[in-house]
Amino acid sequence: MNFANIISRHISKLPGKSLLNTLRVTAYDRVSFSTDVIDPPEEPSFIIPRPKSRENEPLEQRKARLVYQSRKRGMLENDLLLSTFVAKHLDELTEQQVDDYDKLINGPSNDWDIYYWASEVKPTPEEYDHEVMKMLKLHCKNLNKESRIRQPDLS
Incomplete structure (x- = not known):
């Protein structure tokens, strides 16, 4: 029994079909496509702030x-x-x-x-x-x- 089936069995007890379908797809995607490599963006999407100048710090x-x-x-x-x-x-x-x-x-x-x-x-x-x-x-x-x-x- 794979991960998606285990998740689906436990989720089936939860109320609401839309939640069940969403989680089934999510669990299936994680299991089926876990080896896909996602390349990072060419340029970082954030800038790491540099500390304030501490030139005169005792x-x-x-x-x-x-x-x-x-x-x-x-x-x-x-x-x-x-x-x-x-x-x-x-x-x-x-x-x-x-x-x-x-x-x-x-x-x-x-x-x-x-x-x-x-x-x-x-x-x-x-x-x-x-x-x-x-x-x-x-x-x-x-x-x-x-x-x-x-x-x-x-x-």
Whole structure:
């Protein structure tokens, strides 16, 4: 019994024939045409806004923002990786290294890129291949076998 039949059997108990027919077609379409590839549009239909200029942001405020941004990535792997990295290294980073880290986590639009670069699955682009990325790659290797199953507590 395929997916469309299972859905149809359960839907047949619902009142209203139009709903039944609509859902039958939808279930059939999903099952029958699931291998169709849809090409994305040539130009994006939306523009990702760039952050406001932070040229005059004090270093301590910048570090506090980076702590927050490292913890709230939207991807658990990077939440854990970057929050533990920041907890361990942010206080010792120079102003230039803080700038490099800021550009790293706020530059690429895809968090998977950062994760793949740090775990050395993909090569790091030249613009992000700096001292901070080397530190992040070493942190990702977890040579000391530290437990990183939760984010560090905020101080």
